[in-house]
Amino acid sequence: MxxxxxxxxxxxxxxxxxxxxxxxxxxxxxxxxxxxxxxxxxxxxxxxxxxxxxxxxxxxxxxxxxxxxxxxxxxxxxxxxxxxxxxxxxxxxxxxxxxxxxxxxxxxxxxxxxxxxxxxxxxxxxxxxxxxxxxxxxxxxxxxxxxxxxxxxxxxxAWLDRPFDPKETRLAKFFLNNDKFVTVQFMRSSGQFFFAYVPELDARVLKIPYAVSARDSRSNLERESEPIGNFCI
Missing domain, CATH: 3.30.497.10 (Antithrombin, subunit I, domain 2)
Incomplete structure (x- = not known):
């Protein structure tokens, strides 16, 4: 580290x-x-x-x-x-x-x-x-x-109720910082999710539930990336 x-x-x-x-x-x-x-x-x-x-x-x-x-x-x-x-x-x-x-x-x-x-x-x-x-x-x-x-x-x-359809996977830019990015495979899903901004990390956090009781995934979304419509993870 x-x-x-x-x-x-x-x-x-x-x-x-x-x-x-x-x-x-x-x-x-x-x-x-x-x-x-x-x-x-x-x-x-x-x-x-x-x-x-x-x-x-x-x-x-x-x-x-x-x-x-x-x-x-x-x-x-x-x-x-x-x-x-x-x-x-x-x-x-x-x-x-x-x-x-x-x-x-x-x-x-x-x-x-x-x-x-x-x-x-x-x-x-x-x-x-x-x-x-x-x-x-x-x-x-x-x-x-x-x-x-x-x-x-x-x-x-597995994700709860809203599995990611492999057919919706697309290539997109993942920003390493303001200037540099790499092209990677992005899963896509549309829906209502818990979302928050954490100033201490300067990051946006997306919460997606798993098909397990009281468990969820919290994914950090980098601030410098392009605005996200349908949440991409």
Whole structure:
């Protein structure tokens, strides 16, 4: 994210990001733990903070299990800690990672960065049904690593009541900024949808319901694009 550049598109799952931060928080001490607690908006008292974040994740993971039982959607949240063989992991931490955050620990040899990258990428590829083939692009970046937290959220469901007709798919301009654009395939659908402008992001947001109870898609529409009549996503 830091080195992506202004024209790079970045998709971030808040659940996956918070899960990674929570795992770091559970293993941290001192000032580092305090700083992570502030980022996670936890109480200052460590005992209360730990109880709060664990309760929240148990509740969230249980709700995802309920979603998995819905035949209208396929939902997966996977998380794994890849730890170098030369480090010893406290059994208490391993127990918390698995019992609270449903996160397994996998031992790897990061000095063999090619093999380590392959194991991490294979895990994510399988978790996402091949939609994300790799998250480690530069194998050499793993050589000095002690641990890698890898997670992904996979969600697949049909739109509620208003599926996009493939015949209506058209090529159109997707603006990267005021001057640059790329031509891509746009799905099209006409109807009444929830719509809002978020000044903090300088973005317009379109909400489209999925055929899953209480779930929806919120798609950011870049401000610089041409005015949208029939909403294009």
């Amino acid at each position: 830091k080195h992506g550049g202004d024209l790079e598109n970045i998709a971030v799952s808040p659940i996956a990001l918070k899960l990674a931060l929570a795992l770091l928080y559970e293993g941290a001490q001192g000032v580092t733990k305090q700083e992570l607690g502030k980022v996670l908006n936890l109480p200052e008292a460590s005992t209360a903070a730990s109880a709060e974040i664990r309760n929240k994740f148990v509740e969230m993971l249980n709700s995802l299990k309920d979603e998995r039982a819905d035949p209208a959607a396929e939902v997966r949240l996977g998380s794994r800690l890849f730890v170098d063989n030369c480090y010893t992991i406290l059994k208490r931490y391993t127990s918390i990672a698995k019992g609270v955050y449903d996160t397994d620990v996998d031992r790897v040899n990061f000095t063999d960065s090619k093999a380590a990258a392959a194991r991490i990428n294979d895990y994510i590829k399988e978790l996402t049904n091949g939609h994300v083939e790799r998250i480690i692009e530069d194998e050499s970046s793993l050589k000095d690593s002690a641990m890698v937290i890898a997670n992904a959220v996979y969600f697949r469901a």
